[in-house]
Amino acid sequence: MSLRHNRTQKQDFHEYDGQMSDNDIVRAILKGNKDEFRKLIEKYQQSIFRTCLGYVHHIDDANDLTQETFISAYQNLHKFRFESNFSTWLYRISINLSLNFLRRKRLNLFDRLESIIESSSFKSNLEPGNYLNPEEVIIEKEDRIIVWNEIEKLSDKQKTAFILSKYDNKSQKEIAEIMNLTEGAVESLLQRARTNLQKRLSKYFKKK
């Protein structure tokens, strides 16, 4: 089984006018042609959705955050200075909204209790022997919750770098631009994220 994401679009979308760059579209919108905004939404909605999903692991919440990202981008379009790519700016909005969402969720007592209850009900499905043949591995719900919880425990920076890399297949250069860091710093964040996840997830496995 291929572990690469299936990137083919299954829904139809309007043909993106390849002659207009993102900046051209933004300028057109700022001049009053707000229908052009649809082109930007259709171009970036799936990427932004995947990024948000990496934070919240809930499809409805991810859709809401994606919607909020584009609305916020539209309302603040006059503040876009054309110094970075529009997509970089858009990702920063979605990352901030997602992190704020997670902070609010942590403050909510019921959400905290729910995640504690879910964590404590982990069954030991994670037998290492089952994983020798990847094609035969079926991911149980408890396995997903384990991984999601451990991703959430990463620091905000490690989590952001990890999600952009794994959920949206961003290169280190693209991640560095979005997070306003050097590529070396991004590499370090990714390495630490992988090491931390490795350490924490391995305790769920029985050793041979």
Next chain:
Amino acid sequence: MNCSVCQENLKDYLTGSLPEDMQIQMLDHLRECGECHVIYSTQLLTEKVIATEASEWSDSFLATRVLAEIEALEKRSHVSPDFSVLKRILQPAIVVTSIAAAIVVGILIGNLYSKTLHSNVVPEELVLLDDNSIESLNLIITENN
């Protein structure tokens, strides 16, 4: 194969991009080495969970919903008058007026208090008393005796 080589090649092993003989060596090592097996299993689990999640699709009507929401927000901002300018002028004016009013009230209260304390009006009980006609205590004591 040793653990170091195995762990270096785990990523390629997961994606099946190693040459066949290397794949077999990796598999043999993973069957024998518990530590490498745990590392491999956690990586595989993480990759699978993420791949499953990342294959989800966003709402196909999202663009329509966003544009509808933007239009609704714009309509709301046009309907309500822009009080921001008035607010910017009125707020400091209200603050200054409140402080001035507090000062005036304070002065008035202060004035009332001091009038009461230093009043020249003599209470009724004392009106009849005249210093000159008050008999000395000595005289009273002498008469009673």
